[in-house]
Amino acid sequence: MEVLALLADGFATSLTPLNIMIVILGVTAGLFIGAMPGLGSVNGVALVLPLTFIVPPTSAIILLAAIYYGAMYGGAVSSILLGIPGASTAVATTFDGRPMALQGKAGLALIAAAVASFVGGTISVILFTIFAAPLAELALKFGPAEEFALVLLAFTTFVGLGGDDTLKTIVMICLGLVLSTVGLDMISGQPRLIFGDIPGFYSGISFLVLAIGVYGVGEVLYTIETSRISPAVSTARLRMRDLIDGIRQMNRMWKTMSFGSVLGFFVGMLPAAGATPASLMSYGLARTFSKKPETFGKGNIEGVAAPETANNAASTGSLLPMLTLGIPGSPTTALLLGGMVMWGLMPGPMLFIEQQDFVWGLISSLYTANLAAVLINIALIPLFVWALRMPFSVLCAMVLVLCILGGYAPSQKLHDVWLIALFGVAGYMLRKADYPLAPLVLALVLGPLMEKSFRQALISAQGDVTFFISRPLSATFLALAAIFFALPLIKMLHRRIAKRPAPAE
Amino acid sequence: MLAADRLIALALMGLSLYFMWYAKALPIGWVAASGPGGGAFPFWLSAIMLAASSLILLRSFISHPHEGEKFFPDADAIPQIAGVVALLVATIAVIPFIGTYLALIAFLFIYLKFFGHHGWMLIGILTLATPVVVFFFFEVTLKILLPKGWTEPFFIPLYAMFF
Numbered sequence: 001m002e003v004l005a006l007l008a009d010g011f012a013t014s015l016t017p018l019n020i021m022i023v024i025l026g027v028t029a030g031l032f033i034g035a036m037p038g039l040g041s042v043n044g045v046a047l048v049l050p051l052t053f054i055v056p057p058t059s060a061i062i063l064l065a066a067i068y069y070g071a072m073y074g075g076a077v078s079s080i081l082l083g084i085p086g087a088s089t090a091v092a093t094t095f096d097g098r099p100m101a102l103q104g105k106a107g108l109a110l111i112a113a114a115v116a117s118f119v120g121g122t123i124s125v126i127l128f129t130i131f132a133a134p135l136a137e138l139a140l141k142f143g144p145a146e147e148f149a150l151v152l153l154a155f156t157t158f159v160g161l162g163g164d165d166t167l168k169t170i171v172m173i174c175l176g177l178v179l180s181t182v183g184l185d186m187i188s189g190q191p192r193l194i195f196g197d198i199p200g201f202y203s204g205i206s207f208l209v210l211a212i213g214v215y216g217v218g219e220v221l222y223t224i225e226t227s228r229i230s231p232a233v234s235t236a237r238l239r240m241r242d243l244i245d246g247i248r249q250m251n252r253m254w255k256t257m258s259f260g261s262v263l264g265f266f267v268g269m270l271p272a273a274g275a276t277p278a279s280l281m282s283y284g285l286a287r288t289f290s291k292k293p294e295t296f297g298k299g300n301i302e303g304v305a306a307p308e309t310a311n312n313a314a315s316t317g318s319l320l321p322m323l324t325l326g327i328p329g330s331p332t333t334a335l336l337l338g339g340m341v342m343w344g345l346m347p348g349p350m351l352f353i354e355q356q357d358f359v360w361g362l363i364s365s366l367y368t369a370n371l372a373a374v375l376i377n378i379a380l381i382p383l384f385v386w387a388l389r390m391p392f393s394v395l396c397a398m399v400l401v402l403c404i405l406g407g408y409a410p411s412q413k414l415h416d417v418w419l420i421a422l423f424g425v426a427g428y429m430l431r432k433a434d435y436p437l438a439p440l441v442l443a444l445v446l447g448p449l450m451e452k453s454f455r456q457a458l459i460s461a462q463g464d465v466t467f468f469i470s471r472p473l474s475a476t477f478l479a480l481a482a483i484f485f486a487l488p489l490i491k492m493l494h495r496r497i498a499k500r501p502a503p504a505e
Numbered sequence: 506m507l508a509a510d511r512l513i514a515l516a517l518m519g520l521s522l523y524f525m526w527y528a529k530a531l532p533i534g535w536v537a538a539s540g541p542g543g544g545a546f547p548f549w550l551s552a553i554m555l556a557a558s559s560l561i562l563l564r565s566f567i568s569h570p571h572e573g574e575k576f577f578p579d580a581d582a583i584p585q586i587a588g589v590v591a592l593l594v595a596t597i598a599v600i601p602f603i604g605t606y607l608a609l610i611a612f613l614f615i616y617l618k619f620f621g622h623h624g625w626m627l628i629g630i631l632t633l634a635t636p637v638v639v640f641f642f643f644e645v646t647l648k649i650l651l652p653k654g655w656t657e658p659f660f661i662p663l664y665a666m667f668f
Contacts (some may be wrong), residue, residue, distance in 0.1 A: 393622075394627070401609060
């Protein structure tokens with residue numbers, strides 16, 4: 001019951017007028033960002049992060065978390081009204097959401113998505129509240145060896161479970177890690193990889209610069225290419241009857257929704273998995289267990305509810321390892337982690353001891369953000385229909401202006417703005433060639449921690465490598481990492497064997 | 506796509522070699538009793554990157570999963586994307602001279618007129634409102650001074666008014 005007392009204290013932080021206002025502002029901004037085709041939570045957080053200097057650190061993180069939440073809700077809007085997922089996390093929502101809109105039931109689909117998101121968000125926040133403190137307590141036992149093993153494990157999940165080309169994933173992880181070493185060597189203090197003594201590189205490459213480049217400029221270039229033709233916007237008329245009807249229909253889907261929430265929460269915790277696979281899995285399972293699987297894909301309301309509960313639950317799930325272990329579960333949470341470090345809040349188990357007010361304030365703000373998101377989402381449906389008619393070129397121009405200013409503001413160096421343009425173009429080309437970008441961003445954020453823990457562990461063990469396998473926890477993590485790393489190889493061998501013609505009888 | 510795939514793999518190989526060359530400035534080997542030296546982390550990671558990108562290149566010659574495809578799937582989008590990139594680069598390049606505000610106005614005007622083909626009304630509102638919002642948000646609220654270049658003297662009366 002200690003948790004409830006802590007949570008109550010947290011509400012004292014999150015229910016101050018400033019923080020309530022911030023949650024409402026963040027959720028509304030997030031909803032619109034999420035609703036724009038192409039822009040998702042990661043783009044929203046990357047673009048808004050440099051602007052958060054305006055409020056104190058706790059409120060800044062609450063604002064970013066609210067944007068994250070809002071964007072997860074908003075993703076469904078363009079999936080349903082345009083048939084284009086607002087972000088990759090809302091892909092599964094198009095399967096049944098778009099047919100519903102074409103049948104004139106767009107309003108009902110939007111309500112179903114909002115209610116399902118609310119259920120998914122709430123169940124996962126409760127799970128989060130239960131698991132956070134014990135996990136942080138366990139993580140307190142971690143030394144540098146465990147930290148290193150855990151970061152390595154996070155990267156190997158991309159290789160084993162990421163689903164992208166294995167070699168390309170490895171290249172992106174290494175590139176991110178190498179870019180993170182630019183600047184001063186943290187142990188000897190000497191400059192390294194400063195590209196012929198360019199002074200701007202002495203302070204290293206900020207995660208924000210890479211994120212704004214890849215998710216701001218890169219995303220705009222990608223959007224220009226993929227959406228030159230403006231798609232037709234379905235109109236959603238919303239009557240009170242739809243609202244009541246929607247809630248009544250949702251009431252029959254408790255099994256699908258609670259299952260999707262729990263599934264989403266746990267899949268979301270894995271660094272490589274996250275909201276997109278969670279929502280696809282939830283959709284698949286809902287269809288498998290449905291009494292009428294043939295109606296899926298033709299406008300079944302359950303096909304909207306299942307992925308929406310899972311992707312919202314996954315976004316909460318990915319916050320858990322970020323906050324308790326300091327290992328983000330998704331690119332968006334990697335940016336949140338970077339933002340917290342920028343504000344002097346070091347995520348990890350110590351945060352739960354040293355910054356209790358902040359931690360529980362943030363957790364309780366997830367409850368308020370969820371409630372705010374579902375209410376604002378339903379209330380603003382007519383506004384979304386209007387906003388989606390905005391021409392892409394206006395949106396692209398505004399995002400590019402934000403990239404330039406957001407890149408300049410934190411460091412006040414034009415050097416960073418140049419890097420953003422460079423990373424944007426490079427990121428766009430890499431994306432076109434099927435290189436996954438999430439491991440790149442995660443590696444840049446986690447790189448310093450990985451190198452520091454590796455070298456600290458070795459210094460404390462006087463250069464003895466067996467130190468990593470002599471401690472039970474780090475040995476377990478390393479063994480898991482080895483398995484994940486070997487997975488693609490095993491799969492390949494398996495395919496080879498299966499391909500071999502069966503011996504004649 | 507095949508050609509692009511190979512070019513990108515080659516570029517990544519070059520980048521890894523470049524990183525390896527520069528990482529050598531610090532010790533890349535094992536320092537007795539304290540583990541790897543300062544250059545080891547970037548050096549060996551770049552080595553892995555070199556190996557992986559070489560394998561990607563090699564693979565493109567052995568199997569041809571993308572054969573017969575265009576260089577880039579949407580080759581007809583390239584002029585427009587190149588145009589936007591050029592405009593962005595030009596905007597950043599002129600900021601130290603004509604200042605952020607004039608650069609942003611020029612950027613918005615050119616983008617909305619020539620890439621968006623919008624009407625004068627919309628262009629006028631956006632190009633005039635954006636700098637005002639930017640000024641109040643960044644300079645007045647956040648106290649972050651944006652580069653002004655030659656336009657600095659024109660801002661002195663504004664500074665006097667708001668600071």
